[in-house]
Amino acid sequence: MANMNDLKDLLKHDIDDIYSAEEQILEALPAMISKSQNELLKKALEDHLKVTEEQKNRLDRVKNLLMEGEEQNKSNKGFLSGLFSGTHKCKAMAGIIDEGQKVMSEDMDAEVMDAAIIGCAQKVEHYEITSYGTARAYADELGLNEVASLLETTLDEEYDADDRLTELAVGTINKKAESGSGKMRRSASRESSRSEGNKENKRSNSNAKKTSNAERSAPQKKAAPKKSAPKKAAKKAAPKKASPKKAASKKAAKKSAKAGG
Numbered sequence: 001m002a003n004m005n006d007l008k009d010l011l012k013h014d015i016d017d018i019y020s021a022e023e024q025i026l027e028a029l030p031a032m033i034s035k036s037q038n039e040l041l042k043k044a045l046e047d048h049l050k051v052t053e054e055q056k057n058r059l060d061r062v063k064n065l066l067m068e069g070e071e072q073n074k075s076n077k078g079f080l081s082g083l084f085s086g087t088h089k090c091k092a093m094a095g096i097i098d099e100g101q102k103v104m105s106e107d108m109d110a111e112v113m114d115a116a117i118i119g120c121a122q123k124v125e126h127y128e129i130t131s132y133g134t135a136r137a138y139a140d141e142l143g144l145n146e147v148a149s150l151l152e153t154t155l156d157e158e159y160d161a162d163d164r165l166t167e168l169a170v171g172t173i174n175k176k177a178e179s180g181s182g183k184m185r186r187s188a189s190r191e192s193s194r195s196e197g198n199k200e201n202k203r204s205n206s207n208a209k210k211t212s213n214a215e216r217s218a219p220q221k222k223a224a225p226k227k228s229a230p231k232k233a234a235k236k237a238a239p240k241k242a243s244p245k246k247a248a249s250k251k252a253a254k255k256s257a258k259a260g261g
């Protein structure tokens with residue numbers, strides 16, 4: 001695509017990418033919904049499909065806001081004409097969806113299928129969380145408050161969707177998938193060591209609440225927990241924490257402090 005001379009150009013590029021991702025998600029969700037057996041999972045995905053349609057509209061507003069700002073700057077027109085053309089394809093989302101579709105096309109027990117669908121859906125959500133988190137931080141940095149707030153609204157929705165899927169997975173669906181259709185029998189001894197095994201399992205499982213949930217793993221996550229603190233207050237208190245560079249350098253500083261004693 002066109003040259004990127006500054007952070008705003010990079011933001012526009014990223015909005016193009018997220019837009020493509022959302023379009024691909026809109027296309028992929030219906031098949032995931034129809035393959036879901038668990039009613040709560042079906043409902044969660046149906047709800048997120050509606051939310052995703054709104055998110056696409058929100059991105060149209062973001063694009064308009066970014067274009068408006070550019071209209072005064074005629075020298076950028078050449079760049080703009082090649083921008084938001086809808087030709088950029090997010091290859092990462094294409095890959096995540098392609099992998100998911102391959103898994104879902106396997107001959108699978110319905111309960112295992114539900115677990116697989118959640119796994120795929122959470123990869124999608126995590127990609128969105130990282131993308132919206134980054135874009136929101138850029139918009140913040142650029143002082144594009146309305147853009148930042150639109151992106152943050154969507155970011156919160158992606159977190160909510162991910163949380164809901166984690167609850168379904170860890171709460172019921174992974175357990176059901178564990179025994180499948182009942183063909184697999186667990187021995188008594190394995191049954192008794194289950195709690196131990198589960199601890200291990202939760203550490204590596206992508207939807208294990210404590211470890212994976214993008215709340216903790218996604219970069220550029222708001223510093224304050226969204227549910228306990230009012231959004232605006234949290235943002236005001238720690239606006240710069242969202243930047244990945246700063247987070248990284250902070251980490252590095254911590255590390256070197258540790259190393260240095």
Ligand code: ZN
Nearest residue numbers: 001013017088
């Ligand atoms: Zn590009």
Ligand code: FE
Nearest residue numbers: 022052055128
């Ligand atoms: Fe989305």
Ligand code: FE
Nearest residue numbers: 017090091092
């Ligand atoms: Fe992408």
Ligand code: FE
Nearest residue numbers: 125128158161
């Ligand atoms: Fe999403």
